[in-house]
Amino acid sequence: MSWWTPQVEAIAFALFQALVILIAAVGAGALLTMLERRLLGLWQDRYGPNRVGPFGVMQLLADMLKILFKEDWIPPFANRTFFVLAPAIAMASLLLSFMVIPITPSWGVADLHIGLLFFFAMAGINVYAVLFGGWSSGNKYALLGAMRASAQTLSYEVFIGLSLMGVVAMAGSFNMREIVAAQETVWFIVPQFFGFCTFLVAGIAVTHRHPFDQPEAEQELADGYHVEYSGMKWGMFFIGEYVGIVLVSTLIVTLFLGGWHGPWLPPIVWFLLKTAVFVGFFVLLRAALPRPRYDAVMSFGWKICLPLTLINLLVTGALILVFSPAGG
Amino acid sequence: MEIAFYLSAVVTVLATLGVVTGRHPVHALLYLIVSLIAVAMVFFALGAPFAGALEIIVYAGAIMVLFVFVVMMLNLGEAAAQQESAWLRPRTWLGPAILSGVLLLVLLATLIGADVGGRIEGETLTAKAVGTLLFGPYLIVVELAAMLLLAALVAASHLGRSESHDEAHAVHQVPSKRTADGRGRAASERSLGDDTSSEETSR
Numbered sequence: 001m002s003w004w005t006p007q008v009e010a011i012a013f014a015l016f017q018a019l020v021i022l023i024a025a026v027g028a029g030a031l032l033t034m035l036e037r038r039l040l041g042l043w044q045d046r047y048g049p050n051r052v053g054p055f056g057v058m059q060l061l062a063d064m065l066k067i068l069f070k071e072d073w074i075p076p077f078a079n080r081t082f083f084v085l086a087p088a089i090a091m092a093s094l095l096l097s098f099m100v101i102p103i104t105p106s107w108g109v110a111d112l113h114i115g116l117l118f119f120f121a122m123a124g125i126n127v128y129a130v131l132f133g134g135w136s137s138g139n140k141y142a143l144l145g146a147m148r149a150s151a152q153t154l155s156y157e158v159f160i161g162l163s164l165m166g167v168v169a170m171a172g173s174f175n176m177r178e179i180v181a182a183q184e185t186v187w188f189i190v191p192q193f194f195g196f197c198t199f200l201v202a203g204i205a206v207t208h209r210h211p212f213d214q215p216e217a218e219q220e221l222a223d224g225y226h227v228e229y230s231g232m233k234w235g236m237f238f239i240g241e242y243v244g245i246v247l248v249s250t251l252i253v254t255l256f257l258g259g260w261h262g263p264w265l266p267p268i269v270w271f272l273l274k275t276a277v278f279v280g281f282f283v284l285l286r287a288a289l290p291r292p293r294y295d296a297v298m299s300f301g302w303k304i305c306l307p308l309t310l311i312n313l314l315v316t317g318a319l320i321l322v323f324s325p326a327g328g
Numbered sequence: 329m330e331i332a333f334y335l336s337a338v339v340t341v342l343a344t345l346g347v348v349t350g351r352h353p354v355h356a357l358l359y360l361i362v363s364l365i366a367v368a369m370v371f372f373a374l375g376a377p378f379a380g381a382l383e384i385i386v387y388a389g390a391i392m393v394l395f396v397f398v399v400m401m402l403n404l405g406e407a408a409a410q411q412e413s414a415w416l417r418p419r420t421w422l423g424p425a426i427l428s429g430v431l432l433l434v435l436l437a438t439l440i441g442a443d444v445g446g447r448i449e450g451e452t453l454t455a456k457a458v459g460t461l462l463f464g465p466y467l468i469v470v471e472l473a474a475m476l477l478l479a480a481l482v483a484a485s486h487l488g489r490s491e492s493h494d495e496a497h498a499v500h501q502v503p504s505k506r507t508a509d510g511r512g513r514a515a516s517e518r519s520l521g522d523d524t525s526s527e528e529t530s531r
Contacts, residue, residue, distance in 0.1 A: 082354070113454055117381035121368075124389020128361070131393065135354065135400045143400065150397055154390065161385075174455050 018099075018109045025098050029242035034060040036242075036283050043287040067238075072231035079136040086133030087229070087236035093126040094243045101250050102177045104260050104267040115176040116168065119251065120161055123206050126244075127153045130208070133237070134225035145224025148294060152205060152212065155301040160202035162309040166195040166316040167255050180259035187258040194312040196256045198305045203252065205301070207244035210286035212297060249278035336369035351412040353399045357392065364388040378455040 034049065038056060041048025050056040074083055100115035102108040112118055127150055134146020168174055170191065171182035182188075189196045205212040226237045253259060253274040260267030292300075343366055346359035364387045371380030415421075462470050 079354075082358075112377070113452070114377045114381045117378070117385065117455075121381055121384035121389060124385050124393075127389065127393050128396070131396055131400070135396075147397070147401070150393055154393060157390065172456075 014109070017107060021098055021103070021107075021109055022095060025095060025243055025246060026239065028246045029239045030060060030064070032242040032245065032279065033063060033238065036286075039280065039283045040287050043284060067232055067235040070231040072233060075138065075228050077138040078228060079138070082132040082136035083228075084233070086129050086136065087233045087240070089125065089132070090129035090240040091236045091243065093122045093129065094240055094247055097122040097247050098250070100176050101247075101254055102180055102259060103250075103271055107268070108177070111177055112175065114174050116164060116174045116179075116255075120157075123157060123160070126206070127157075129237075129240070130225050133229070137225070137228035139228050142225050142227050145227070149208060149225060152208075152297060152301075155298055156202045156205035156212075156305075159198060159301070159306045159309040160206060162306070162313055163195045163198035163202060164255060165309075165313050166192045169313070169316055169320055176254055180254060180261070183258040184261060187256060187261075189256040192256065192312070192316070194308055195316075196252070198309045198312070199255070200252065201301075201305055203248035204282070204285070205297075207241060207248055209241070209245060209282060211289045211291050213291065245279055245282050246275070249275045249282070252278050330373075333370060333373035336366045336373060339363075340366040340370060349416060351409045351416075353402075353408060353412075354396065357396050357399060360395075361388050361392050364392065375452045376458075377452065378458045 034056065037059075038048045038050070041050075048056070049059040052058040052062050074080060097119045099109040100112055100118050102111070130149040130153070131146050134142040134144075134149070137143070167179060167188050170188065171179040173179060173182075179188075226234055229237060250271075253271060257274050260271045262270035265273075340363050343359045343363035347356045347363060350356035350359055365384060368380040368383040368388070371377070371383060
């Protein structure tokens with residue numbers, strides 16, 4: 001075994017980690033499709049899918065079989081290239097973002113200097129999935145959904161970056177591991193509470209989740225940008241949405257709730273527990289809130305969240321200057 | 329790192345050629361997005377990850393979305409494709425191509441003469457270093473850029489305002505405020521479309 005050098009072992013272990021994290025992310029997204037319906041049922045005082053298997057856990061398998069074997073139809077009036085490209089972007093850009101998230105001290109795919117910026121870049125690319133999907137469908141409802149989605153995402157991406165700059169300034173780095181390390185004593189949710197609130201809102205908007213699911217508003221737009229999609233291509237948009245929920249939850253945990261830090265329990269348990277709480281919160285939001293009007297969503301973003309993040313950043317910067325003028 | 333640099337540089341050039349020769353506007357935009365991401369990869373290969381990430385976030389993620397947005401709204405059909413192919417006749421591009429070819433030769437001659445091979449393996453510049461540079465020696469440039477952006481913002485706000493001012497008068501005449509709002513939005517969108525299309529034709 002002369003080729004089995006420590007270097008090869010490190011590469012093999014990194015590949016294994018990446019593969020496990022990828023499968024866990026997709027698996028969590030798929031599992032959520034079933035879990036969300038059960039939780040919605042619980043909170044809306046009804047049953048939800050409970051027929052297949054104990055507590056309905058096999059519903060996931062049934063849904064997967066159905067989606068995989070459905071006819072995968074591309075409308076003749078659609079633009080083929082873009083029609084196929086859109087779901088791939090939707091899924092890939094979000095899954096790639098899991099690369100920068102540190103799960104435990106020893107687990108995580110890449111330790112980038114610009115970790116947080118990488119997430120912003122991927123969130124920016126993710127907009128094209130909806131835009132291309134809606135436009136290439138050749139359907140006016142799909143196009144309207146895509147237009148709304150891109151306008152909404154652009155408005156919310158303006159301050160998703162600003163809302164995290166307070167965290168970056170306090171940790172003194174874009175590196176996710178250094179941000180987690182900086183929260184050893186105090187979680188950033190305490191000093192950066194407004195940053196946390198605005199990031200939560202922006203994160204929901206970027207995943208197009210309720211109450212920011214304007215792009216797919218069933219009642220007005222029939223299903224928005226993916227109205228012409230069927231089979232596994234639609235499934236990729238669908239799973240992509242849940243992968244987005246998991247991604248934003250892990251980001252919130254990493255950036256504001258101290259990542260894997262916590263007493264008694266091992267780091268991985270803390271990380272998963274905190275993530276699960278936020279995933280549950282996402283579902284609860286959908287169960288509890290009605291969908292606001294589209295212009296209200298836009299003006300909320302520009303008139304309340306954007307000024308709030310700017311003030312938050314200004315105050316954070318001033319306080320850092322007062323307490324550590326050397327700049328760390 | 330050199331291989332990464334040359335690979336992404338080739339992708340950049342090919343994708344940009346695709347932008348110029350593409351007949352379908354949205355296809356051309358997709359090439360432009362690929363080109364911008366490839367430029368970001370060039371930055372990564374050169375050891376400037378901060379610039380690379382910003383390239384994707386600002387250009388590929390925000391500005392290009394606006395381009396795609398407008399082009400999709402315009403609903404360009406067969407006529408636009410024919411216009412594009414008319415522009416692609418050798419008569420139109422041969423003269424400028426020869427002139428820029430001469431410039432390319434000059435550039436290549438200078439590059440071959442100079443010693444640039446060693447600089448590709450440059451050290452990685454961290455975001456902190458970029459920030460210290462921007463707010464240290466280059467502070468005045470940053471301030472000037474900020475002024476320019478502010479001026480653009482004020483100008484855009486002013487242009488948008490004069491339109492809605494006229495609409496405000498219309499509100500008094502139209503009984504329902506809601507229809508006036510809807511009309512205002514439609515009008516502003518139309519003018520946005522007109523602006524870009526006139527720009528296209530003038531080009």
